[in-house]
Amino acid sequence: MNVNSLRLINFRNYNNIYLELSDKVNIFIGKNAQGKTNLLEAIYVSATGKSFRTNKDRELINFNKKEAYIGSKIEIGQREKLIEIKLDKIGPKRIKINKLELKKQRELDSGLNVVVFSPDDLSLVKGSPRERRLFLDMSISQIKPIYRYNLNRYNKILLQRNNLLKISKNKNDIGNLLDIFDIQLVKAGTDIIISRFNFIDKLSKIASNIHNKLTLNREKLLLSYSSNVEFEKLDKKEIENSFMSNLNKNRDKDILTGSTSIGPHRDDMKIYINNMDSRTFASQGQQRTIVLTIKLSKVELIYKDIGSYPVLLLDDVFSELDSDRRKYLISFFNNTQTFITLTDMENLGELRDLNPLIFTIENGNIKYKE
Numbered sequence: 001m002n003v004n005s006l007r008l009i010n011f012r013n014y015n016n017i018y019l020e021l022s023d024k025v026n027i028f029i030g031k032n033a034q035g036k037t038n039l040l041e042a043i044y045v046s047a048t049g050k051s052f053r054t055n056k057d058r059e060l061i062n063f064n065k066k067e068a069y070i071g072s073k074i075e076i077g078q079r080e081k082l083i084e085i086k087l088d089k090i091g092p093k094r095i096k097i098n099k100l101e102l103k104k105q106r107e108l109d110s111g112l113n114v115v116v117f118s119p120d121d122l123s124l125v126k127g128s129p130r131e132r133r134l135f136l137d138m139s140i141s142q143i144k145p146i147y148r149y150n151l152n153r154y155n156k157i158l159l160q161r162n163n164l165l166k167i168s169k170n171k172n173d174i175g176n177l178l179d180i181f182d183i184q185l186v187k188a189g190t191d192i193i194i195s196r197f198n199f200i201d202k203l204s205k206i207a208s209n210i211h212n213k214l215t216l217n218r219e220k221l222l223l224s225y226s227s228n229v230e231f232e233k234l235d236k237k238e239i240e241n242s243f244m245s246n247l248n249k250n251r252d253k254d255i256l257t258g259s260t261s262i263g264p265h266r267d268d269m270k271i272y273i274n275n276m277d278s279r280t281f282a283s284q285g286q287q288r289t290i291v292l293t294i295k296l297s298k299v300e301l302i303y304k305d306i307g308s309y310p311v312l313l314l315d316d317v318f319s320e321l322d323s324d325r326r327k328y329l330i331s332f333f334n335n336t337q338t339f340i341t342l343t344d345m346e347n348l349g350e351l352r353d354l355n356p357l358i359f360t361i362e363n364g365n366i367k368y369k370e
């Protein structure tokens, strides 16, 4: 899978550009605030229909313009598709695949998988459980599209339940309605719990291997699912029962606080290094390596599940790594199309040997470098 070409009109700080891309390594070199991340973002938007930096499509349109256009030719299993996205500051976004307009505009399933590596990924280890839930939700949706549907459904029921809890302080008034919501919440929530558990289980096995390699067997990495719904084995009935009895036990408290205390919206993924919680015990350097491990494991997992490697977007991370880790990362570039940003020619280093296509970016102007 790869992106063959990209046309941007009024996207962020790009006026009108057209790029033909290499199906191997592409490098964008530019100083700060010239448009490197914007370009990776545009590639991500062409594949997924949305940004990895913002939920507000409007922000993607040039400050001084009303509309933006992102057109890309992407290739999946030898077949090329033309993806066209039109963003409008006041109207809804419009997406066309091979000139055919999609009915549901919000979700684009182009078939192209993308994994972003960015300095912000550190929040995966250091951040709140919410950051890890976002990672889980994004990753699982990439592999299993029905997951997104289950999650939306769960969130809708949760919102309705919380609204009900907030408007009434008296449990006799709302008991019957809560019973109905709880049945739905348990059903949708259990699917989410099972999917997350399975994903983390698979990811942990791959990650433990990769982390061994990256740390020369010095650190043992383990990922584990932490849910406030307790269960012994991964059995749907058992999880549903436990979820329901926990909700019942906490109902009075939930009515008092006006929120739902039990369910996968409070889950977390624990990351252990040598049996210690990495969020509090790992050094900054260790945390960086953990993030790299987890991201590469996700790449490997997508390959295992889907049969081809995702496109890699490496934003400002390559030159931060030491040479062993760089070499390891480079070994992934043989399998797939890769986009890398650098601030300086001098950081090219061993990337030069890969015969990359090099572009320079200056203030939204982009040039091929001979």
Ligand SMILES: Nc1ncnc2c1ncn2[C@@H]1O[C@H](COP(=O)(O)OP(=O)(O)O)[C@@H](O)[C@H]1O
Residues within 6 Å of the ligand: 011, 012, 013, 014, 030, 031, 032, 033, 034, 035, 036, 037, 038, 039, 059, 060, 061, 062, 063, 064
């Ligand atoms: N909607 C927009 N319209 C015009 N310029 C924008 C828009 N959004 C961001 N920019 C500009 O893009 C630049 C940052 O681009 P970015 O790709 O993040 O830089 P970097 O090269 O450091 O990765 C800034 O100068 C910012 O003002």
Ligand SMILES: [Mg+2]
Residues within 6 Å of the ligand: 036, 037, 038, 315, 316
């Ligand atoms: Mg940047």
